[in-house]
Amino acid sequence: xxxSALMQRSCLCHALNTKAVARRFAREQHRMxxxxxxxxxxxxxGNSVSAHQDGRxxxxxxxxxxxxxxxxxxxxxxxxxIELCYSGAYTQKQLDRLVxxxxxxxxxxxxxxxxxxxxxxxxxxxxxxxxxxGMVYQIAKEAGAMGAVLRGKVDAVLLTxxxxxxxxxxxxxxxxxxxxxxIQVYPGEDELQSLADGAFRVVNGEDLPKTLxxxxxxxxx
Numbered sequence: 001x002x003x004s005a006l007m008q009r010s011c012l013c014h015a016l017n018t019k020a021v022a023r024r025f026a027r028e029q030h031r032m033x034x035x036x037x038x039x040x041x042x043x044x045x046g047n048s049v050s051a052h053q054d055g056r057x058x059x060x061x062x063x064x065x066x067x068x069x070x071x072x073x074x075x076x077x078x079x080x081x082i083e084l085c086y087s088g089a090y091t092q093k094q095l096d097r098l099v100x101x102x103x104x105x106x107x108x109x110x111x112x113x114x115x116x117x118x119x120x121x122x123x124x125x126x127x128x129x130x131x132x133x134g135m136v137y138q139i140a141k142e143a144g145a146m147g148a149v150l151r152g153k154v155d156a157v158l159l160t161x162x163x164x165x166x167x168x169x170x171x172x173x174x175x176x177x178x179x180x181x182x183i184q185v186y187p188g189e190d191e192l193q194s195l196a197d198g199a200f201r202v203v204n205g206e207d208l209p210k211t212l213x214x215x216x217x218x219x220x221x
Contacts, residue, residue, distance in 0.1 A: 009062070009065075010062050010064070011059075011060060011062060012062050012063060013042070013048035013050055013057075013060040013061070013062060013063075014042040014044065014048045014161065014189070015057065016189075017042055017160060017161065017189035018040045018042050018048065018050055018057065018060075018160070019033075019052075019057065020197060021040060021042075021158050021160045021186045022036070022038050022040055022052050022158065023197070024186065025038065025156060025158055025184055025186075029155075032055075033052075033055050034054055034055030035054075035055075036052065036155045036156075037051075037052065037053050037150050037153050037154050037155050038051075038052040038154065038155055038156055038157075038158060039051060039052075039143050039146045039147060039150070039154055039156075039157045039158070039177075039180065039181070040052060040157075040158045040160065041139060041142075041143055041157065041158065041159050041160065041161075041173070042160050042161040042189070043069070043139065043159070043160070043161040043162070043163030043164055043169065044069065044070070044161040044162045044163060044189070045069055045070045045071050045072060045112070046063050046069040046070075046071075046072040046074075046104075047061075047066065047067045047068070047069040047072075047074070047135075047138075047139055047142075047161075047163075048060055048061055048062070048063075048066070049061055049066065049067070049139065049142040049143050049145075049146055050146065051146040051149040051150050053150060058149065059146060059149045060146075061074075061142055063100065064099075066138070066142050067135060067138030067139045067141070067142050068103060068104040068105070068134075068135055068138060069104045069105070069135070070104055070105045070106060070112050070114065070163070071100075071101050071102060071103060071104050071105070071106045071112050072099065072100055072101070072103050072104050073098070073099040073100070073103030073104055073107070074103075074104065074138065076099065104135070105117060105131055105135065108127070108131045109127070109128055109131055114163065114166060117131070117132065118132075118166065118168060121168070132168070132169070132172075133172070136169060136172045136173055136176070137176075139173060140173060140176035140177055143157060143173075143176075143177050143180070144176075144177075144180070147180045152180075154180050154181040155181060155182075156181050156182050156183070156184055157177050157180055157181050157182070157183045157184075158183075158184050158185075158186060159173060159183065159184070159185045159186070160185075160186040160187070160188075160189065161187075161188070161189055162187070162188060162189065164185055164186065164187040164188070165187040165188065170185055
């Protein structure tokens, strides 16, 4: 439920890399993915935080809500957004770009280059430091929410995505989240490898293939 009967909440996120990392962690622990309760934080252009239980991703924020990322705005004050829509200052296409592609860090600092952002922070740029802290704070809040979804029973918090290469972000997030469960870091992403791994699980009899009905695709065709 979105909070309005006029629309449904979607559940789109970085599913390939998120589930691949969850399975990888389970293998490293000599356990089954379906036995574990995990919070997975994928940090890239956008940030997605998901809760995993019994071999399923049971909740996550989407590209439309949750913490802001490098170029995505995440959740916004709804009434202020409505005002912008009717201000006459922006077209629909421009507004779409402002929240998806030109939002987040780039809207505050004018760059999508995180290395440049960290260089500014190291040089004493207080605005860059505040934006970094704001993003980390929102990610941590979302992870805390997923901890509630899992009722406080969490085996690990996994940090992944391109932004997990940043020692600064990993350190600050760990300070917020280490009370929930042990933290493991898997920098980067490999979605093609994730697709291949899924195919091999079916071939090896570890998973059953899923059949998508044509009528499910109809709205997109």
